[in-house]
Amino acid sequence: MVYDIGKLTHETLLGPIAAAEDALARLDERVARSEVGAGFAERADFFDSVSSMWIGGELVHLEDLVLHDAQMDIRAPSHELVIAHRIVRARRRVSRNDPGWAVSRSGIMALAGVAEETSVEAEPVDRGGEGVELDLIHHEPLSPELAEIDDVLARTQWLVDGNAAVEQKKREPAYSIGELLIRDPDWDEGERIGEWLELAKKVERLPATLAAAVLWDAWEHLEPLQRQHWLGLLLVSDYLRLRGKVRSHLLTFAVGLREIPRERRRARDRTSRLVAYLDAMSAAAAAGMKDIDRLALAKRQLERKALDKRSTSSLPVAIDLFLSRPIVSAHMVAKTARITSRGALNLISELGVREITGRGRYRAWGIL
Incomplete structure (x- = not known):
């Protein structure tokens, strides 16, 4: 499966490109200079995670995600909630690393939790007519006799291990029945990731926003990863950071996609x-500008x-x-400020923050 950039219709794309470039530049400058920029970036991780799950057809409540992140779940976490929290942790990890770290093979493998295949280099040794074998064990010989014995043992062990591995491979199938239900054995993730990374090099000549849009469209088309x-969405946001379009934070691209009708996102x-x-x-x-204005006003009040x-x-x-979390519970305030729960409730009452849940138990407050 290959994604061809082809010929782009610049007459149609020029207007949206200019609008996106201008909007992202304004947001980046605002976040970089704002006194609530750090809190805005932390809140953005939760909003983007919930929106990303929504785009994938899953519903995760913001309140449950914040409480799960604080290890204060009010119920057993669902599978969707665990994935949403993984997105939050992945965004934090990308933010801690240098721009462009995620848009690399090692970064993608690390974020996806896939171990890269490493090959052990071995020096071929000629055994004098017995073929070329791999000298896998290197010991400092004490004497020629002991060296010869070590050589025979090494060859014997290598042959035994090799034959045992072959027999085990014949007996055991490559995939179990349960794994075949969730994994396609013909799905070559390494090759597809390689094609996407090659495309990332080709779009460097395009404007940053258009290149990011092409990369997301290619990700939708190639589907490099089966389950992640x-x-x-996270790679596209980091790519914009790599191109210098958004340096102060990680763009909440999923929040913007959520505002676009599905018919437009899935157009032929x-x-x-x-x-x-x-x-x-x-x-x-635009959503980021509104959120940072709201946070700046709330901070002053x-x-x-x-x-x-x-x-x-x-x-x-x-x-x-309160400025770094969308929703805050009394226990979260008590844990952060190292005070009692009663003292946390007094602080919240003194601040006059709006209550979100309206329940008797598991009450929560926030700036929304």
């Missing part, structure tokens, strides 16, 4: 799909309530927590 399709015409992806970047930037407090007050700690 969500990773493509590739140009229509690319326009939809570019509009998704603009939508993600909360800090006013912390004025004239003693230097040992836990209010600043609680404020930072």
Whole structure:
């Protein structure tokens, strides 16, 4: 399966490209200079994870994801919730690494949890008419006699291990029946990842936003990974960081895609799909601008309530927590500020943050 860039309709793409480039540049500058930029980036991980699961057809509640991340689950975590939390952890890992780390074979394998195949280099040794074999064991010989014995033992062990491995391979099937239900044995993930990485080199001549849209369309077409399709959204965001379009944070590309109707995202015409992806970047930037404005206003209002407090007050700690999490529980405040649950409830009441759940138990507050 090969993805061909082909000829792009620049007349149709120029407008969305310009809008996406401008929107992302404005958002990047705003986040870099804002006093709530760090909190915005942390909140973005949760929003993007929930949106990514929504695009894949799964529903994960934001409240459950935040509580699961804080190891305060109110029920046994579902399979979808575990995957959503894996997306959050993957975004944090990409953010900690250098731009472009994820857009590499080693980065993709590490994020997907797939061990790369490593080959052990062995030096071929001629055994004098007995064929060329691999000298797998290197010992410093104590004497010529002992060296000869070690050589015979090494050859014998190598032959025994080789024959045993062959017999075991004949007896055991390559895939079990259960694994065949979730894995396609003909699905060559390494080859497909290689094709996608080759495409990433070819699109360097294109504008950053258009190149990212092409890479996401190619990921949808090639489907390099069988069970971690969500990773493509993360790679596109890191690619924009690599190209210098969004340096201050990791773009919430899934949040923008969620605003685009499915008919546009799944259109048969590739140009229509690319326009939809570019509009998704603009939508993600617009949502980010609104969120950072909301956080900046909330920070100023909360800090006013912390004025004239003693230097040992836990209010600043609680404020930072509210700015970095979409939803906060009393236990999360107590754990972060190292106070009692009753003291955490008093802090929340003093800050006057809006309650989200409205329940008697497992109450939560947040800035939404």
